[in-house]
Amino acid sequence: MSPMLEVTGLQAAYGRARVLFGVDVTVEAGTLMCVMGRNGVGKTTLLNSIMGVLAPTAGKIVFDGEDVTRLPTYERVRRGMGYVPQGHETFPQLTVAENLRVTLEASRHKDRAAIDEALEVFPRLTEMLGRKAGFLSGGQQQQLAIARALVTRPRMLILDEPTEGIQPSIVAEIEAAIERLNKEKGLAVLLVEQYLELVLRLADGFVIIEGGAVRRAGTAEDLRDADVKRLLAV
Numbered sequence: 001m002s003p004m005l006e007v008t009g010l011q012a013a014y015g016r017a018r019v020l021f022g023v024d025v026t027v028e029a030g031t032l033m034c035v036m037g038r039n040g041v042g043k044t045t046l047l048n049s050i051m052g053v054l055a056p057t058a059g060k061i062v063f064d065g066e067d068v069t070r071l072p073t074y075e076r077v078r079r080g081m082g083y084v085p086q087g088h089e090t091f092p093q094l095t096v097a098e099n100l101r102v103t104l105e106a107s108r109h110k111d112r113a114a115i116d117e118a119l120e121v122f123p124r125l126t127e128m129l130g131r132k133a134g135f136l137s138g139g140q141q142q143q144l145a146i147a148r149a150l151v152t153r154p155r156m157l158i159l160d161e162p163t164e165g166i167q168p169s170i171v172a173e174i175e176a177a178i179e180r181l182n183k184e185k186g187l188a189v190l191l192v193e194q195y196l197e198l199v200l201r202l203a204d205g206f207v208i209i210e211g212g213a214v215r216r217a218g219t220a221e222d223l224r225d226a227d228v229k230r231l232l233a234v
């Protein structure tokens with residue numbers, strides 16, 4: 001079986017400032033892989049490069065057997081890569097329902113049932129369909145951001161710190177949703193996450209980025225090693 005996502009030798013830079021020097025990450029179908037590392041090591045840069053938001057300077061990105069390295073972001077989304085960027089981005093002036101609808105209209109399938117499927121994962125949003133996204137709490141906005149990605153019916157979810165700065169009760173709901181999407185619905189997940197306990201519960205594997213490359217990789221169990229913890233310490 002070929003991997004769902006295979007990233008090899010990925011390099012990225014902002015002008016002359018090089019951030020990634022050759023990152024390799026593989027996500028097998030149906031598994032949850034976590035990307036970790038201290039602040040500013042380039043985790044967001046990695047996800048943006050994988051999605052084509054940022055053009056990598058070298059390397060290859062293969063999604064479900066197809067080389068997508070040169071495809072625009074929307075073509076990657078069409079092929080089943082669902083992206084939830086850092087900072088729970090939504091359209092603040094639109095209602096929850098409108099946020100989901102514009103995503104559906106931009107999707108390839110345009111099947112309205114996808115909105116109900118996404119709401120089923122986050123029932124709390126069902127009570128807020130008429131509310132403007134800008135008036136939701138941070139945690140609810142994060143749920144909406146994930147729900148929007150789900151409306152495209154992705155085969156893989158790419159999530160950038162979905163629990164960052166979010167109240168604990170909603171963090172638990174978001175964790176449960178990610179777990180269900182991965183374990184029950186079989187979605188592959190690539191997750192940037194600093195919350196170690198959550199990673200220990202959900203991840204099949206991890207990579208730690210340092211110095212622009214993968215410094216350590218292993219199973220969730222290996223995250224308990226003292227030297228791994230040292231690589232994560234701020």
Ligand SMILES: Nc1ncnc2c1ncn2[C@@H]1O[C@H](COP(=O)(O)OP(=O)(O)OP(=O)(O)O)[C@@H](O)[C@H]1O
Nearest residue numbers: 014017019037038039040041042043044045046086
């Ligand atoms: N648009 C940009 N222009 C120039 N430099 C940038 C830009 N975005 C990020 N950087 C720099 O690239 C490096 C990696 O940033 P990135 O956001 O990818 O790290 P990160 O690991 O995701 O950090 P955090 O955990 O704080 O989100 C940092 O030194 C950052 O200052």
